[in-house]
Amino acid sequence: KNEVExxxxxxxxxxxxxxxxNCSYSVGISALHWLQQHPGxxxxxLFMLSSxxxxxxxxxxTINIQEKHSSLHITASxxxxxxVYICAVLDYGGSQGNLIFGKGTxxxxxP
Amino acid sequence: AAGVIQSPRHLIKEKRETATLKCYPIPRHDTxxxxxxxxxxxxxxxxxxxxxMQSDKGSIPDRFSAQQxxxxxSELNMSSLELGDSALYFCASSLQGAQNIQYFGAGTRLxxx
Numbered sequence: 001k002n003e004v005e006x007x008x009x010x011x012x013x014x015x016x017x018x019x020x021x022n023c024s025y026s027v028g029i030s031a032l033h034w035l036q037q038h039p040g041x042x043x044x045x046l047f048m049l050s051s052x053x054x055x056x057x058x059x060x061x062t063i064n065i066q067e068k069h070s071s072l073h074i075t076a077s078x079x080x081x082x083x084v085y086i087c088a089v090l091d092y093g094g095s096q097g098n099l100i101f102g103k104g105t106x107x108x109x110x111p
Numbered sequence: 112a113a114g115v116i117q118s119p120r121h122l123i124k125e126k127r128e129t130a131t132l133k134c135y136p137i138p139r140h141d142t143x144x145x146x147x148x149x150x151x152x153x154x155x156x157x158x159x160x161x162x163x164m165q166s167d168k169g170s171i172p173d174r175f176s177a178q179q180x181x182x183x184x185s186e187l188n189m190s191s192l193e194l195g196d197s198a199l200y201f202c203a204s205s206l207q208g209a210q211n212i213q214y215f216g217a218g219t220r221l222x223x224x
Contacts, residue, residue, distance in 0.1 A: 033213070042217040043154075043201060086153065099144075099213065101153040 003027050004102035006087050012108045019074040021105045023087030026068065033099065034061050034072045035086040043086070046072070077109045113138055115204050115216035123222045124192050132187040132219045136204030142166070143185040144213060145177060146201040154201060160185055161207050189221075197223045 004025045013019050023032070034046040047054050047061040049070065054061050058077075063070040074081055084106050088099040116135040124130050136143050142161045146154040147170075156169035160179035171177070174193075179185045183204075189196060199220050203213040 031212075035215070043215040045213070045215060048212050088154075099146075099154075099156065101155075103153045 002103070003091075003100050004087055004089055006085075006102040006105050008105060009103065010106045010108075012110065013077050015078060015109055015111050017077050017109075019077050019081075019107065019109075021072045021085050021087075021107070023070045023072070023102055024068060025070075025087075025089050025100075027089065027091050027100070029065075029068075029089040029091060031090040032063055032070050033086075033088040033090075034070070035088060037084040037086060037104065039083075046085075074107075077107075079109045079111050082108050115202055115214050117200075117202050117216035117219050119219060120217065121220050121222075123224060125224050126192055126194060128192050128223075130189045130192060130221060132189070132200050132202075132221070134185045134187070134202030134204075134216060136183050136185070136202075137214055140204035140206050140214070141183055142205045142207050143179055143183065144203040144205075145171075145185070145187050146203070148199040148201065148218075149195075150197070152198075157187070192223045194223050197221060 007022045031050045033048050036044045036046050049063040058075045060073040084104040086104045087102040118133045144159040145157040147157050148154040157171040158177050159167045163179045174191045175189050177187045199218045201218045202216045205213045
């Protein structure tokens with residue numbers, strides 16, 4: 001079983017829809033990242049969370065430490081949001097900061 | 112603001128050749144991480160360095176080696192390249208003590224023919 005599970009694996013939405021991507025993890029963590037990877041590969045860090053909720057523009061990320069679960073929400077989705085969204089956790093026992101990655105959610109937003 | 116710089120962005124090599132990938136961290140960042148992402152795969156941690164010393168090791172093959180220099184840039188050296196080494200290699204940097212926050216480079220795409 002993977003230590004970081006994301007759902008759904010693939011997601012197709014119409015422009016303007018509200019989107020939710022979920023991440024569950026099985027290890028104790030000190031932080032969780034949401035990353036965005038566009039075709040061509042470059043990774044952009046969207047959020048780093050250790051508790052609560054963060055908002056940046058149309059993106060909202062939440063985390064529930066007790067339930068070991070995080071969600072990434074995109075409001076008013078746009079075709080330019082099409083990308084792979086990756087959840088990555090910093091294992092609490094991982095002393096040097098190496099991240100454990102989920103397999104990603106491929107989002108396609110249609111105009 | 113300056114970001115993590117990786118070079119080259121693309122590299123094509125043949126089997127059994129060697130390759131060197133470079134990573135220049137954000138200024139004043141002292142910790143560098145290397146990740147490998149194979150086609151259709153999630154990234155896997157390879158190795159990390161803090162203050163020029165290896166700090167953690169993941170699934171890095173013995174054919175690969177890496178080091179961090181006094182200016183904190185890092186190089187990943189890959190020898191006896193195999194077809195399966197074709198991947199996107201990411202570097203990330205952070206400040207020790209703020210290691211939760213890793214900043215990623217754009218990656219080097221290595222193709223082994």
